[in-house]
Amino acid sequence: MDFTHSERAQDLLQRLTQFHEQEVAPAEEPYLRELMDRDDPWVVLPVIEELKAKAKALGLWNLFLPDATLGAGLKNVEYAPLAEQMGRSIIASEISNCSAPDTGNMEVLHLFGSDEQKDRWLTPLLAGEIRSAFCMTEPDVASSDATNMEARATIDGDEVVLDGRKWWSTGIGHPNCEVLIYMALTDPDADRYHRHSMVVVPRDTPGVNVERMLPAMNFLDAPGGHGEVSFTDVRLPVENIIGGPGQAFTIAQARLGPGRVHHCMRLIGLAEMALELACRRGTSRIAFGKPIANLGGNRERIADARIAINQARLLVLQAAWMIDERHPDMLNAVSQIKVAVPNMAQQVIDMAIQLHGGGGMSNDFPLAGAWAVARSLRLADGPDEVHRGVIARLELAKYGAGKWSPPAKG
Numbered sequence: 208m209d210f211t212h213s214e215r216a217q218d219l220l221q222r223l224t225q226f227h228e229q230e231v232a233p234a235e236e237p238y239l240r241e242l243m244d245r246d247d248p249w250v251v252l253p254v255i256e257e258l259k260a261k262a263k264a265l266g267l268w269n270l271f272l273p274d275a276t277l278g279a280g281l282k283n284v285e286y287a288p289l290a291e292q293m294g295r296s297i298i299a300s301e302i303s304n305c306s307a308p309d310t311g312n313m314e315v316l317h318l319f320g321s322d323e324q325k326d327r328w329l330t331p332l333l334a335g336e337i338r339s340a341f342c343m344t345e346p347d348v349a350s351s352d353a354t355n356m357e358a359r360a361t362i363d364g365d366e367v368v369l370d371g372r373k374w375w376s377t378g379i380g381h382p383n384c385e386v387l388i389y390m391a392l393t394d395p396d397a398d399r400y401h402r403h404s405m406v407v408v409p410r411d412t413p414g415v416n417v418e419r420m421l422p423a424m425n426f427l428d429a430p431g432g433h434g435e436v437s438f439t440d441v442r443l444p445v446e447n448i449i450g451g452p453g454q455a456f457t458i459a460q461a462r463l464g465p466g467r468v469h470h471c472m473r474l475i476g477l478a479e480m481a482l483e484l485a486c487r488r489g490t491s492r493i494a495f496g497k498p499i500a501n502l503g504g505n506r507e508r509i510a511d512a513r514i515a516i517n518q519a520r521l522l523v524l525q526a527a528w529m530i531d532e533r534h535p536d537m538l539n540a541v542s543q544i545k546v547a548v549p550n551m552a553q554q555v556i557d558m559a560i561q562l563h564g565g566g567g568m569s570n571d572f573p574l575a576g577a578w579a580v581a582r583s584l585r586l587a588d589g590p591d592e593v594h595r596g597v598i599a600r601l602e603l604a605k606y607g608a609g610k611w612s613p614p615a616k617g
């Protein structure tokens with residue numbers, strides 16, 4: 208494996224970094240402050256649209272999409288350093304039209320959508336004109352086992368009828384959120400992995416109601432946010448089912464692999480940002496006559512953070528490479544990064560908060576918000592334990608789970 212960035216990735220990374228330093232970083236803090244100070248934070252402030260237009264003009268747009276006609280045409284391993292760079296900022300992914308859940312939803316529509324679904328939804332999503340949400344998790348059932356889902360997508364003649372309640376639908380609060388992908392039970396008698404369907408739902412369809420917005424550790428994550436959404440006798444043409452009835456799990460597998468790599472690379476960027484802030488604060492603030500970095504075990508903590516970030520990056524690059532190569536062990540690799548990276552990022556950010564003292568807990572620094580993001584990603588897209596379960600199953604299968612091998616004789 209050679210993880211030297213390709214020429215294309217190097218060029219994009221250099222231009223993206225320059226754009227972030229010159230345009231995005233100066234705008235970010237005032238933007239977030241204005242949003243936090245507003246009574247109504249569910250708005251698109253003009254600076255976001257201005258920056259999006261600049262990113263588009265510079266070709267720093269839809270970098271996530273492997274299709275070279277509609278997106279940048281990069282492999283996962285090439286996109287990884289770009290996602291890391293965007294992850295250093297709260298707003299950079301949105302500015303380049305590379306933020307979740309839109310990226311995953313665009314991939315689903317690109318790979319499995321009908322021509323009509325692509326015209327109506329994929330085209331404006333790729334243009335950054337609308338946003339989207341993905342509605343799978345339910346308040347009433349343990350959704351880490353997705354086969355538990357009880358919300359319905361029942362076929363009734365030439366219509367599909369949606370009934371159920373979803374929560375943690377990220378992005379639903381965004382004023383431009385116009386389309387949802389809803390995952391629900393269609394045929395309870397089919398086998399476990401062919402009972403559920405994914406349905407494209409226009410946000411303004413009668414019967415779709417946002418019941419409340421859910422703060423994640425008291426962060427609203429506006430203007431996208433996370434909502435609890437009810438679906439009551441929502442009637443849509445049966446053609447709104449993506450890829451046909453019962454295909455939800457097949458589609459989800461395709462959606463979640465690259466999506467998890469994207470999350471992990473962004474988190475590495477977030478951890479890098481936290482380490483940089485820790486070093487800057489640690490060398491510029493004095494306590495007991497010394498820079499804080501030189502007190503107690505802080506130098507070791509900084510060294511350990513550097514080691515942990517570099518280890519995690521290599522693991523993610525390996526997983527990205529395995530997805531690109533369709534390596535038979537790629538799902539194992541994706542589960543490994545999904546456990547390793549959010550835990551690493553949470554610890555590094557926690558160290559940076561501690562080194563900042565009280566300031567680290569305030570909104571004067573982006574660390575408290577960053578910690579909440581890392582903590583959330585130990586749950587979102589599957590809790591740690593579920594991924595550890597996958598890794599353990601594959602590991603034990605090599606040897607025959609539960610069998611004891613006596614020592615070889617001789």
Ligand SMILES: Cc1cc2nc3c(=O)[nH]c(=O)nc-3n(C[C@H](O)[C@H](O)[C@H](O)COP(=O)(O)OP(=O)(O)OC[C@H]3O[C@@H](n4cnc5c(N)ncnc54)[C@H](O)[C@@H]3O)c2cc1C
Binds near residue numbers: 375377
């Ligand atoms: C900030 C945020 C954003 C999110 N965005 C979205 C979104 O856009 N769309 C969406 O549909 N969902 C989203 N989610 C939901 C997320 O995917 C679910 O919370 C997650 O899959 C877990 O499901 P659950 O909450 O029902 O937990 P449960 O299934 O009730 O599980 C609770 C706990 O049980 C334990 N557990 C479960 N299974 C096992 C196991 N096999 N072994 C050991 N322990 C186990 C784990 O500790 C787990 O955390 C988001 C969540 C957060 C926090």
